[in-house]
Amino acid sequence: MLPTEQRVGAVVTxxxxxxxxxxxxxxxxxxxLTELIVVINGSRDASYDIVRSQTDATIVHTHAxxxxxxxxxxxxxxxxxDVVLFLDGDIPVKAEELVPFALTAAQGSDIVLNDISPYVGRFEDxxxxxxxxxxxxxxxxRGDLGINSLTAVPHAMRSEAIARIGHPHLAVPPKAQVLAMLHGLVIRAAASVDVIAGNRTRAMNTGQHNPVAELIVGDHLEALHEALTAQGKRMAFPDPYRRRVMTMA
Incomplete structure (x- = not known):
């Protein structure tokens, strides 16, 4: 049971x-849950048949x-x-582990991240x-958020936060997170689920400079560009002492 009267749904890719x-x-x-949305994309296996036979979910099915x-x-x-949980189809997460995400969002946090800090080791590693x-x-x-990001599932968002950020921006999770910060939304890392150990090893996410890693780094550079555009080239870091104009004399 979820101790809230707010509607809680889930999106699974x-x-x-x-x-x-x-x-x-x-x-x-x-x-x-009041709704379950499953987005099946590019699947060549029995994923669609399993989802259709096991649930009455709303299914978005694309061949590409x-x-x-x-x-x-x-x-x-x-x-x-009112609250939407986001998960991937390759990592089963216990219902008990999902409750804190939904409940924290229902209690007022706009975005609830998965705190994966306990699973990443020391900085040099x-x-x-x-x-x-x-x-x-x-x-x-937001140094208090550490390494936590919308790139990691599970996470939860309030419907108002999705509307404020704009759902198209969720296609680049770090950019969505920066936009949420710029809008002053409440972001917390309220629970920890070890999705690192459970992450399926694939050719695309293995080895140094693998395509997935390069994609995520690029996403964060795009997020930084968004922040620089909104806050200026030094963002929140002032430069009150240099009189640079004197070098132009």
């Missing part, structure tokens, strides 16, 4: 997840791969719940993706 999607859905069905982030943006566009996540949070004045 799926691409060739026939081995795991059943477990993801089984845990979601243990929650009193969209990417998980675009899938979440489409799901967010369709969602009507971190990769470029982890470092750039923390860098963006720090330059936005």
């Amino acid at each position: 799926v691409m060739n997840e026939q081995e795991t999607i059943g477990g993801v859905l089984a845990e979601l069905q243990r929650l009193p 791969p969209l990417g998980h982030d675009v899938g979440r943006a489409l799901g967010a566009k369709l969602a009507r719940a 971190r990769d470029a993706v982890t470092m750039v996540k923390e860098f963006v949070n720090r330059v936005m004045g």
Whole structure:
């Protein structure tokens, strides 16, 4: 049970997840959700058949791969719940672990992130993706968020936050997070789910400078560009002492 009267829904993105999607859905069905939206994109396996036979979910089915982030943006566009949980079809998360995300959002937090800090080790062992996540949070004045980002599932968002950010911006999660900060939305990392150990190893996300890592780093650079455009080239970091005009004399 969820101790809230607000409507809670979930968006799940799926691409060739026939081995795991059943477990993801089984845990979601243990929650009193008012809606379930499953975005199946580019799947060549039995993912669609499993979702259709196991649930009465609203299914968005595209033959071309969209990417998980675009899938979440489409799901967010369709969602009507007050609070929306976002998950991927390859990592089953226990219903008990999802409750804090939904409840924290229902209690007023606009965005609730997965706190993966306990699972990444010491700074010198971190990769470029982890470092750039923390860098963006720090330059936005949210060092308290550490490495936590909308790139990691599960996370939750209030419907008002989705509307304020604009669902198309969810296609680039770090950009959406920066926009949320610029709008003054309440962002918290309220619970920890170890999705690092459970992340499926694929050719695209393995090895140094792999395509997924490069994509995520690029997403954070795009987020920084958004912040620089909104706040100026020094953002929130003042330069009150240099009289640079004197060098032009």
